[in-house]
Amino acid sequence: MSLDVFFKPRSVAIVGASRSEEKVGHVILRRMVEIGFEGKIYPINPNADEILGIKCYKSISDIPESVDLVVVAVRADATPAVIEEAADKGARGALVISGGFSEVGNWELERKLVEVARKRGIRVIGPNCLGIFDPKDKIDTLFLPERVIPRPGEGKIAVITQSGSLGSTVLTMMRKEGMGISKFVSYGNRADVDEGELLEYLMEDEDTQVIAAYIESVADGRKFMESMRRASRRKPVVVLKGGKTSSGDRAVRSHTGSMAGSSEIFHSAVKQSGGIVVSSLGEFLDSTQTLVSQPPMSGDRVAVITNGGGFGILAVDALESIGFRLNPPSERLERKLREILPPYYPVGNPTDLTGDSTPEQFLEVGSIFSESGEYDALFIIPLLGVPAMIPDRTLKALSELLKSSKIPIVAVAVPTTDEVDSILRELKRRGLPVFPTPERAAYSLLSLKKYGEALKGKS
């Protein structure tokens, strides 16, 4: 059965919609109203006539029409009965926010919940989750104290996460980085709908270009890897695994009631299936940002163009240490560069445009490297702290390079003043991944290399 019921319901009942503003069910109702859900919303509360000006029902059975989706925010032991009632009203999906299941050892209740749901034909996301944020279909069940939502409507990144708190923090960080979301699913204990199914659903989602998954364990390894193989042929899937160490494994057991398993086996299976494994939260975000804006690399040769000698050296160190080739330009290419550059500019890899650099030189030199056929990516370091790197001219020149380059580009630039900061943000918005350190940019470029290899079946 398609997971559409979770993303495209015509009506939603919120069970446990509290009158108290600080309670979970109340916040969920408010979020659904604020995001502008276009279908019908039915708050369910035995003690209220209306909440937020919306008519309340004492139970799901009292709703006069049928209901597609229920969001469940009542005590764990009340959830099986809610599922039964929801099924009687024709519901096909339940987002069970409530905690108190396998994550605290209450396996019996979780089994009962799933048993009832399966018997009655209802799919369950959760329990012990935040649910869904989908700015296009206007679903928001995240009971977060303030809106952490990245630029509604503009996002191309789908995030799926076993951990709600990690997921919501990722959302906040993405918003800060100016990254947009297509869909967000916190699926908690994944008693029913699992990560594999979510991958399959998102691979078909036209609004999603990159899938970023935080995973602690998988329900069914073989099935998950099959889904990963199919999904990663269509779009990049970035995977961050929690629970790599024995302490992490113990923590996973008490978080979502699951076992982390061997991370080496998991990582190599994900790689073989075409997924992009990352090893830290920072790399997770940086890689996602780069994959959503740049094409995959078709090889491993990188050209570094800088206007800061030290930055150039750190860049080539960082790149070479993670497997990139930093070939010097051929004699023919060097001659071409020499024709347009002053004699005191060091030409090589890195090529240093020095403190005299202009934005137009970055464009010209970047274009020559890009068209040379000798490299698979450009790594540019246009530091704006030198006199001729005028911010608005830099924006214009780098935007042009971005448009015309035949190979992917990542950039390193340090936000210094508010003006520089806003130029860098605009560059990111236009699709240039910009990072403040060479190491971060290098790791983000690695995701383009990994994806290129995965597409060629070389991983």
Ligand SMILES: CC(=O)SCCNC(=O)CCNC(=O)[C@H](O)C(C)(C)COP(=O)(O)OP(=O)(O)OC[C@H]1O[C@@H](n2cnc3c(N)ncnc32)[C@H](O)[C@@H]1OP(=O)(O)O
């Ligand atoms: C962040 C992460 O890591 S992921 C998120 C994982 N999930 C969580 O962390 C949630 C953890 N909390 C829980 O599981 C809690 O049990 C909750 C949030 C589901 C419910 O807690 P509370 O809001 O305190 O429950 P409470 O019993 O007060 O019920 C809430 C409202 O529903 C009403 N209610 C209770 N039972 C029912 C029912 N069966 N049907 C309809 N309404 C009901 C209550 O009357 C109350 O409304 P009121 O405040 O207006 O009187």
